[in-house]
Amino acid sequence: MTASAHTESGTIGGFVSGFRHPLTGLDHIVAMVAVGLWGAYLGAPAMWLLPVIFPVVMALGGGLGVLGVPLPAVEKCIALSGVILGLAVAFAARPPLWVSAVIVGFFAIFHGHAHGTELPEAANAMTYAVGFVIATGLLHLSGIALGLLVRWPWGRMVVRTGGVAIAIIGFGFLFGIFKA
Amino acid sequence: MRHGAPFPGRLPKLLLVFAVSANAHAHTAMEGSNHFTGGILHPLMTPAHMLILLALGVALGQHVPLRVAVLLRVFAPFAAIALALTATGGIPLHPAALAIIALVAGAVVAIGRPLAPLAHGALFAAGAVAIGLDSGVETGGAATVITTLLGTWISLLLFLYAIAYYASLAAERKRKWLDIALRVAGSWIAAISLLMLAFALRK
Numbered sequence: 001m002t003a004s005a006h007t008e009s010g011t012i013g014g015f016v017s018g019f020r021h022p023l024t025g026l027d028h029i030v031a032m033v034a035v036g037l038w039g040a041y042l043g044a045p046a047m048w049l050l051p052v053i054f055p056v057v058m059a060l061g062g063g064l065g066v067l068g069v070p071l072p073a074v075e076k077c078i079a080l081s082g083v084i085l086g087l088a089v090a091f092a093a094r095p096p097l098w099v100s101a102v103i104v105g106f107f108a109i110f111h112g113h114a115h116g117t118e119l120p121e122a123a124n125a126m127t128y129a130v131g132f133v134i135a136t137g138l139l140h141l142s143g144i145a146l147g148l149l150v151r152w153p154w155g156r157m158v159v160r161t162g163g164v165a166i167a168i169i170g171f172g173f174l175f176g177i178f179k180a
Numbered sequence: 181m182r183h184g185a186p187f188p189g190r191l192p193k194l195l196l197v198f199a200v201s202a203n204a205h206a207h208t209a210m211e212g213s214n215h216f217t218g219g220i221l222h223p224l225m226t227p228a229h230m231l232i233l234l235a236l237g238v239a240l241g242q243h244v245p246l247r248v249a250v251l252l253r254v255f256a257p258f259a260a261i262a263l264a265l266t267a268t269g270g271i272p273l274h275p276a277a278l279a280i281i282a283l284v285a286g287a288v289v290a291i292g293r294p295l296a297p298l299a300h301g302a303l304f305a306a307g308a309v310a311i312g313l314d315s316g317v318e319t320g321g322a323a324t325v326i327t328t329l330l331g332t333w334i335s336l337l338l339f340l341y342a343i344a345y346y347a348s349l350a351a352e353r354k355r356k357w358l359d360i361a362l363r364v365a366g367s368w369i370a371a372i373s374l375l376m377l378a379f380a381l382r383k
């Protein structure tokens with residue numbers, strides 16, 4: 001039972017570590033929430049398609065980071081994701097579904113890569129991955145929940161103002177005002 | 181039962197009975213019962229196995245009416261064969277195999293389209309073999325090994341059926357958001373599996 005207790009601790013530790021990881025960087029948080037907000041603005045099927053695409057592509061980027069495959073300008077692209085996604089929400093941009101999917105997928109790779117590179121060596125791989133994906137998904141769901149305010153005129157203002165705030169934060173990271 | 185399933189509708193609740201009895205009889209004097217219970221709980225204690233069971237179960241249940249034939253004709257025999265093989269010394273299983281199967285099953289759920297019967301069967305056979313080969317009993321005599329593996333086999337079938345059953349209840353409601361929730365769950369499983377695959381390849 002002692003051995004199991006150690007495994008339990010490692011298992012839970014891995015989950016907590018993975019769950020906390022996407023929540024520890026403001027640049028990541030605003031981009032994830034922006035995906036949900038934008039999806040809600042675009043309406044079905046984008047509202048659900050974007051949060052389906054993002055975790056899978058982000059995990060692909062995470063896998064590249066875990067395997068040590070380098071990507072250029074990761075931090076810049078993460079900051080840029082806040083700017084682009086924030087502006088898309090702020091201006092209520094409605095591109096074709098495939099365009100929004102490509103934009104979201106493109107940035108998801110960089111977010112995932114950053115997380116994969118920063119993965120603690122000791123973490124339980126399986127539960128780390130579970131925690132990581134669940135936290136990311138919950139951030140999207142939070143964005144969607146906020147984004148659903150667009151059904152009211154005042155809600156549209158709130159959501160678009162949120163987009164402006166996200167874009168400003170993105171600019172802050174892009175020009176080094178905020179540190180990742 | 182509307183599903184036309186051979187199991188009674190209340191059968192998934194038996195899982196709770198197993199879970200409760202595992203605690204209640206942890207110190208039972210009945211020879212071999214601890215190994216059986218250990219076998220029953222094994223898939224629950226192995227997150228990679230649960231991930232595959234979850235993905236396969238939802239893949240089975242998200243298209244109604246629920247067809248459990250693949251469970252009985254494909255998953256059950258392949259799992260039994262693979263579990264039996266572990267008793268003969270076992271066949272080494274690459275850690276990436278579990279992640280790849282979970283990835284494919286998760287992607288199938290996320291896409292939300294029914295697979296061709298042959299591909300469907302192949303996926304369930306692969307899942308059964310991978311989980312089975314990864315569930316070997318390392319210590320103990322023949323009775324211990326057989327009892328544990330029997331527990332694992334029964335547990336695999338029950339968990340898979342229970343997940344499929346509840347997924348089919350959601351699918352039966354024909355509510356768009358429930359269908360989407362299942363597909364989002366599939367995408368999360370695929371994402372977790374992708375990371376698992378990277379971890380497995382890094383080692």
